[in-house]
Amino acid sequence: MKKHPPRPRHNPQRMCSMCREKMDKRTLTRIVAHPEEGVVVDVTGKKNGRGAYVCHKLACRQKVMTSAVLEQALKTTITAAEKAAITQFWQSTNEPQHVS
Ligand SMILES: [Zn+2]
Numbered sequence: 001m002k003k004h005p006p007r008p009r010h011n012p013q014r015m016c017s018m019c020r021e022k023m024d025k026r027t028l029t030r031i032v033a034h035p036e037e038g039v040v041v042d043v044t045g046k047k048n049g050r051g052a053y054v055c056h057k058l059a060c061r062q063k064v065m066t067s068a069v070l071e072q073a074l075k076t077t078i079t080a081a082e083k084a085a086i087t088q089f090w091q092s093t094n095e096p097q098h099v100s
């Protein structure tokens with residue numbers, strides 16, 4: 001019987017819209033342009049709509065708010081209130097993230 005070589009654990013990878021680094025999906029925040037709710041953080045990862053990911057790095061989270069990459073990725077405009085809500089979400093979930 002042939003032995004399979006050890007396979008890396010399967011972790012879905014997603015790309016950060018800001019730094020364009022690919023990383024474990026769990027370290028990224030999914031932001032969705034929801035048809036009814038507008039641009040919101042998708043905590044469950046199951047919301048409908050066009051999504052974009054932002055990684056855990058503070059630099060990305062700060063830069064993404066002042067750059068147009070999210071709006072380009074979501075193909076919509078993000079209001080100041082929506083940006084504030086996303087920023088608040090990050091502040092409330094400011095747990096240390098481990099990256100291997
Ligand atoms: Zn990033």
